[in-house]
Amino acid sequence: MTVGKALHDDVTDAISAAFFEELAATGYGRLSVDAVAKRAGVGKAAIYRRWPSKQRMAVELTSSVAVSAIDAPDTGSLRGDVRQFLANARAALSHPLALAIIPDLLAEARRNVELAEALLSSVRDPRRASSGDMVARAIERGELPADTDVELCLDFLAGPLYWRLTAINSEPAPDYLDRLTDKIVAAFRA
Amino acid sequence: MTVGKALHDDVTDAISAAFFEELAATGYGRLSVDAVAKRAGVGKAAIYRRWPSKQRMAVELTSSVAVSAIDAPDTGSLRGDVRQFLANARAALSHPLALAIIPDLLAEARRNVELAEALLSSVRDPRRASSGDMVARAIERGELPADTDVELCLDFLAGPLYWRLTAINSEPAPDYLDRLTDKIVAAFRA
């Protein structure tokens, strides 16, 4: 027994796409439901038929898309895994939308508890877990000492690249990821 | 020949303090002039007597405060300099205001050209230069090879700590900075 007729998937998809485009263009703080609806070619009612508020729409759309972005390279060597992880991260951050949206979400999460919890559980924890497995495999292979501080290593995996791409904002050299890999592996072993 | 009577410094200071508190609490996107004025115990006219618009107020206040936050430790050894740099950065980011404001400004800068240029010239460039000197001194002392990639090293100096404090959002262990220093120095030498 369905309660009502089904919402149209294509409309939901259009809203989702428009939401992220609008989020990238104007930021979480200034995001307006009218703008999302207009960009999606949709009536506002279609949005409020799906979510009870702007906040819930933002949180649910954000975490629903984020879960698909989990990568756990397993190339057989630490260096290969690190290099692949960086390539994946670089590719993900090459989407202009992602590069504009992610820092915005991290900033907003610091004052929006609901958003913060959604991001932590749907993005940080899974990613951190799979990255941790990556380091654990290196330890099992004997590439890293058994007492390696995994948590600390993970900060090196994402930190420098994220810092370069979002804060420094200058295009890295072509061989940047290779050089970065060398230094990250060296840091892991320290 | 003064054009008019002087603006009161204590009022300007109150506006500045209120601006940053409001910025931390609500974010750049939602920041309102009314809220800043009310928090400062000031009429809106006092603000518009000083800056022609909200945007200019934000840019000028931000860059004026930022210039004072430049540190270039020179302890005589690479490890000492790195450790001191991290301690300074950690202290700066321990201000709850800073931890809420900085990610917000970085996110906003990505879509606000005027703010971006102000941050790049008043924060990134001076900090990057003094940090570069730090690495250059290590090269002169022979602690690092002459062909060290300074730019890449700087990404390691700030990236992991910033990532940990802003994105991962879990309190680091007491000896975190020491362990971090070891790995950063190892990365520098790679």
Added chain:
DNA sequence: ACGGAACGGAACGGTTGCGTCTCGTCAGGG
């Protein structure tokens, strides 16, 4: 073919914000 529900569009009331303006007050330099 029918009917119900979702659809795009638009208007609504209530709220908020920007930037301007006007009050009456207060301070400080000549």
Added chain:
DNA sequence: CCCTGACGAGACGCAACCGTTCCGTTCCGT
């Protein structure tokens, strides 16, 4: 001691936005 101008407070016009409600239309299951 007086006069100029900054001051706090707040009203103003205008625009934007949220969330709701109403249209007339279109789609889809039965």
